[in-house]
Amino acid sequence: MSPKFLHTLSVLLLLAGISSCKKTVEPPAQPNSKIIEYKVPVADGEISGVIDEGDKTITVYVPFYYQLDVIDPKIKLADGASLKEKIVPVDVLDEKTIYTVTGADKSTSTYRLIIKLQQLGPLVIEEISTATTTTKWGIGFYNVRLRGNFNTNDATKVKAFLVGSDNKEYALVNSPNGAPGIQTTMGATDKIYALFYLQVPQTIEPGIYKLKVKIQSLTAVAKYPIEVFYDTPQINYVGAEARAGESFNVITTGPVFYNFKEFSITVNGQKVSLPIESYTRTKATIRIPDNVPAGVYNPTATFEGWAPIFQYWTLTVKAK
Structure with a gap:
């Protein structure tokens, strides 16, 4: 054999020996602390949440026409995994919900829930005041x-507020005339x-x-402000009954009492202050x-700054 052939053969044998000594390197095992499905039942099926394993988020896109206030998810985990939190309904405006998963391999993962409401915007409200009239x-x-x-017939979904100069919000409440509704x-x-009855x-x-x-x-904010003031006080139209020397109460569920100066009745043609x-x-x-x-009387209430108000009760x- 020629020296060149022997050299080539020895190199090949050396490479074969080195190759035979190599071990197969397996990729690192992936943790099984995973949420593999996140679904929200709706009227016509299910909404599937988008699970991002990179940043550990679950994003749920909720179309406005489902009119959901909460989502009630169904969650599927990897085999052998468990969830720390209870699966409960989540408010669609919630931004704090997380899910902590422990895998069968004892690994843990924490997912953050993101709910994106797909509403028709922008919200536009009709001005109550104008540039020249508040x-x-x-x-x-x-009233x-x-x-x-508003794009909804559900009055409970529309929240209205008066916002002061300190940015504090005062919610408009239900009218005593009835529950709010939408026409x-x-x-x-x-x-x-x-929206009425606020x-x-x-x-x-x-x-x-x-x-x-x-x-x-x-959210929408009106361009022009509203002035809130003490309007003519009202007393609820309800009868009262008491004995001479006793006291009774009158209330208002409307314009409030302010500078309440006198409450009187007419007895035998003469005004008697109570x-x-x-x-x-x-x-x-x-107090009477x-x-x-003894008798039945129609009282009169007097508030400073307003004419006496005759009561028909x-x-x-x-x-x-």
Whole structure:
């Protein structure tokens, strides 16, 4: 054999020996602390959440037409894995939900839930005031109506607020006339929604406020402000009954009491004042003097700054 051939043969044998000594390197085992399915049942099927193993997030896209306030997910884990948290309904505006998974291999993973509401925007509300005229609402005014492109007939989803100069929000509340509702009409190009039976809260202070409306993830703020003020007080139309020398209460679920000065009845053609023992914005305690004869009377309430208000309900006084 030639020296060249022997050299080539020895090199090949050496390489074969080295190759035979190599070990097969397996890829590192992947942890099985995984969520492999996240589904939300809806009226016509299921919404599948998008699971991103890179940043450990689960993103759920919720179309507005399902009108969901919460999602009630179904979660599937990898074989042998367990979930630390209970599976409970999640508010669609929630931003804090996480899921902690422990795998059969004792590894752990934490997923963050992201809910994206696919609403029709922007939200637009009809102005209550104008550039030249500021609308006034009395404290306790209970016939507030708002109009806009709400895209829902569910009044509970529309939240309205008065926002003060300190950015504190005061929610408009349900009117004593009934639960809020929504009426729809067709405008020139779009449907218009009118929300009715809202009330200015009886606890708010007089001042200038911005009107803000929220529908889930959408928010609109009116351009022009609203003035809140003490309007003519009202007393609920309810009868009262008490004995001479006793006290009784009157209340308002509408415009509040302010500067309550006098409560009187007419006895034999003469005005008789009934002492106001105490009052708040919404309740007053009145005492009937000992010498008031038994009878049925229509009282009159006087608040400073307003004309006396004759009451069409009756006060029945019984003998002491």
